[in-house]
Amino acid sequence: MxxxxxxxxxxxxxxxxxxxxxxxxxxxxxxxxxxxxxxxxxxxxxxxxxxxxxxxxxxxxxxxxxxxxxxxxxxxxxxxTGNISGNVLLRRTQYRWSDDCEAATRLSRRFIAAKIINSRALLHRVMRDHGDVVERTSLERTIKLMAGMVERLQKAADGDAIRGIEGEAAHYYFSNFNQLILSQKEAFCMVNRNRRPPTDRINALLSFLYTLLAHEVVAALESVGLDPQVGFLHRDRPGRPSLALDVMEELRPHFADRLAVTLINRKQISADGFVVKENGAVIMKDEIRKEVLIAWQKRKQEEITHPYLEEKIPLGLVPYVQALLLARHLRGDLEDYPPFFWK
Incomplete structure (x- = not known):
């Protein structure tokens, strides 16, 4: 390892x-x-x-x-970056599968199913641990709806159908995101998920964490010989790391969303660490950005038991493990791609 x-x-x-x-x-x-x-x-x-x-x-x-x-x-x-690593045959397989609707759809289902399940787990955890202060009816309804979306994914015929289900799941998930915030509720209130630029503190924090996660996933994919630019769900676009965005989907809830909630609830960051620009964009001050980076690095050192390998590894190695499993599936060493499920 x-x-x-x-x-x-x-x-x-x-x-x-x-x-x-x-x-x-x-x-x-x-x-x-x-x-x-x-x-x-x-x-x-x-x-x-x-x-x-x-x-x-x-x-x-x-x-x-x-x-x-x-x-x-x-x-x-x-x-x-340096020389492209890995076997050229692996990348050729990746390109062929990306153009193959059946193969791309099958992998896309895996990425998004894991994202929805991991998002549900985050909502279920706050309901279990703080059921006396959250709106249980709304959370229970959302958790039930998202479970149905996972079932619908198995019947999705193509990428457009999968993207539609993912968008619906994200809408319900972020509609309940405020319930994860147990302190500093007024300062960190999400009306909806927005970016480019983020217009509130929680979206600014999430966008920053997603940027850090993207760096980790791109590096992991390159290290095993995959092309981060050619994905299966996200469409090709110049400069877009489409495959990295695919793999990121299953990692966002546990890596970024959960850390954002922890930083707010533990009051490791506060409202005065953000600045609202004239155009309405919200940005982080240097001292808050450094605090988030320190927390990010510490989080990467935490040990978890990987659900597929059943081995203890640092959380920071999960992007590399997922990239390696995806590469093995493309080579034919694994019958299917096992996404990361947070237990």
Whole structure:
């Protein structure tokens, strides 16, 4: 099993990335603020950066460290990676299956079924643990409806039908999302799921966490030789990591949604950590973004028992495990793709 390494998040806007031998350096006005051996890293994510040396980029490519660049608000801008890994036959199979309606539909059902089941689990957990303060009738109705949607997925004939069911499930899920918020309810109230830009604090937080998850999934897919751009459910679009978005669907509730709720309910973040811009967009301040990144890294270290492997692994390895299982299915080593179900 692959060893869980670290992802370096660079949030200082005037930081310059360089290297000294096998060490990654972060410089601010010629002063070295941080140094870490490259072999301890699996990825570097820069939020609003002053620059990076070509030598550092070469080192990252040579050592298989994914280097991603985002705006200070978390919008993806670009990515530097090394040679494409994996067997070319695996990618050729991936491309053929992506164009095959039957194969693409079958895999899409698996991704979305896991997403709905994991979303239901999150709603069911809050009803079980806090049944005295939530609207049980609404939650019970939504949980029952989402169970029916999982059954309907098995009869979905194509991607359009699956996307329709997924959209319906997301509507009911996010309509009940406020019930997961047990403290700071007024400050973190969701009217609906929105983005580009997010117009409330909870959507700003979720969008940021989804960006972090996307980085993890893209890196995982590339590490096993799959093309993150060619998916089965999400349509091809220049610059869109469609396969990463497919795999992300089953991971969003446990990785991002649950962490967002925990940060709010434990008051690790507060309303004054967000800024409302003139156009209505809500963005996170630097100190809150750093707090979220620390919590994200800690969460990745938590051990879980993987439902398919039945082995204990750090949560941060789940994207890699799912990418590996998908690759094995495409090669014919597994009869079907086993998605990640949160128990």
């Amino acid at each position: 692959r060893r869980l390494l670290n992802t370096l998040y660079v949030t200082m806007p005037d930081a310059y990335l360089a290297c000294d031998g096998e060490n990654v350096l972060i410089r601010v006005k010629e002063e070295i603020k941080f140094r870490v051996p490259v072999h301890n890293l699996e990825g570097i994510v820069c939020f609003g950066f002053a620059g990076a040396s070509p030598k550092l980029m070469y080192l990252c490519c040579e050592r298989g460290v994914a280097l991603s660049f985002l705006t200070e608000y978390g919008k993806f801008r670009g990515r530097v």
